[in-house]
Amino acid sequence: MNNSLKDSEYRGRFAPSPSGPLHFGSLVAALGSYLTARAAGGRWLIRIEDIDPLREQPGASLAFLDTLSAFGMQSDEPVWFQSRRLAHYRQALEQLIASGHAYSCMCSRAQLQAFGGIHPAVCPDGSDGDRPRSWRLRVESAGSIVTDDRRSGAFSQSLADTVGDFVIWRSDDWPAYQLAVVVDDAAQGITEVVRGADLLDSTPRQIWLQRCLGFPQPGYLHLPLAVDAEGRKLSKSDAARPIDATNPLPSLRAALAFLGQDAVMADQPDAFLAEAVAQFDDKRIPATNTRLIAGLNPISR
Known part of the structure; x- marks a missing residue:
């Protein structure tokens, strides 16, 4: 985060594509961006990137929002849908x-x-x-x-x-x-983009677009990507089973551990997130770009 930014100016976001149910890799990105924004005293927004109709799964957008809400994470401002912009x-x-x-x-x-x-x-x-x-x-x-x-x-x-x-x-x-994400990050005043390391390679293209359009450049923090035993990202893996919205704490604990943070023992999502924010240390996020989820079974734990 730019040190010249006051905490109150921080604006982060989680921007999933509704191509399937929320899985553990998506939860890591959501939780990482949420904790970073909250620890900075800033705002956290949700944006649904639904501009690829052939890949979109019917009902996935609302299912995303319902699942995130069950996990205690709700957007501080109205949710944006790219298909409406x-x-x-x-x-x-x-x-x-x-x-x-x-x-x-x-x-x-x-x-x-x-x-x-x-x-x-x-x-x-x-x-x-x-x-x-x-x-x-x-x-x-x-x-x-x-x-x-x-x-x-x-x-x-x-x-x-x-x-x-x-x-x-x-x-x-x-x-x-590339175009839609740059336009929306600027329009929403996003000060730092926190997302998976699979998108690190897209960042130079987005910076070039920002320059061509005269937009400000946000900061970037790319989180380790959750992969299966074969090294595949979860969106392309059998390990990408939906997380259980009726029992969020096991998945929250696994995602927090994946991000290198201390364990939280609270037994309700809101209390869990509050404690996780209070002790969050972004320097403890693993520096590697991928992390194996074997042994961190967030579905059945």
């Missing part, structure tokens, strides 16, 4: 087009294979004129983007060499994750 994302896209930062593209994945999957500075010849268009952000002038992560330190990435011009508006006429 499309006009804001399109306005940002139009700004990027007008400034020359964005251009339309009809390249297919097969065409980009010749470039190692990285889009070059200019679209390759042979684009299908009948293919739906996406919009990409130019990265040639971005240089090396350095993220100063509060847990893991500096992370540097040359967008031109590792990512290339990336999609900010998909060919199915929906905003891409």
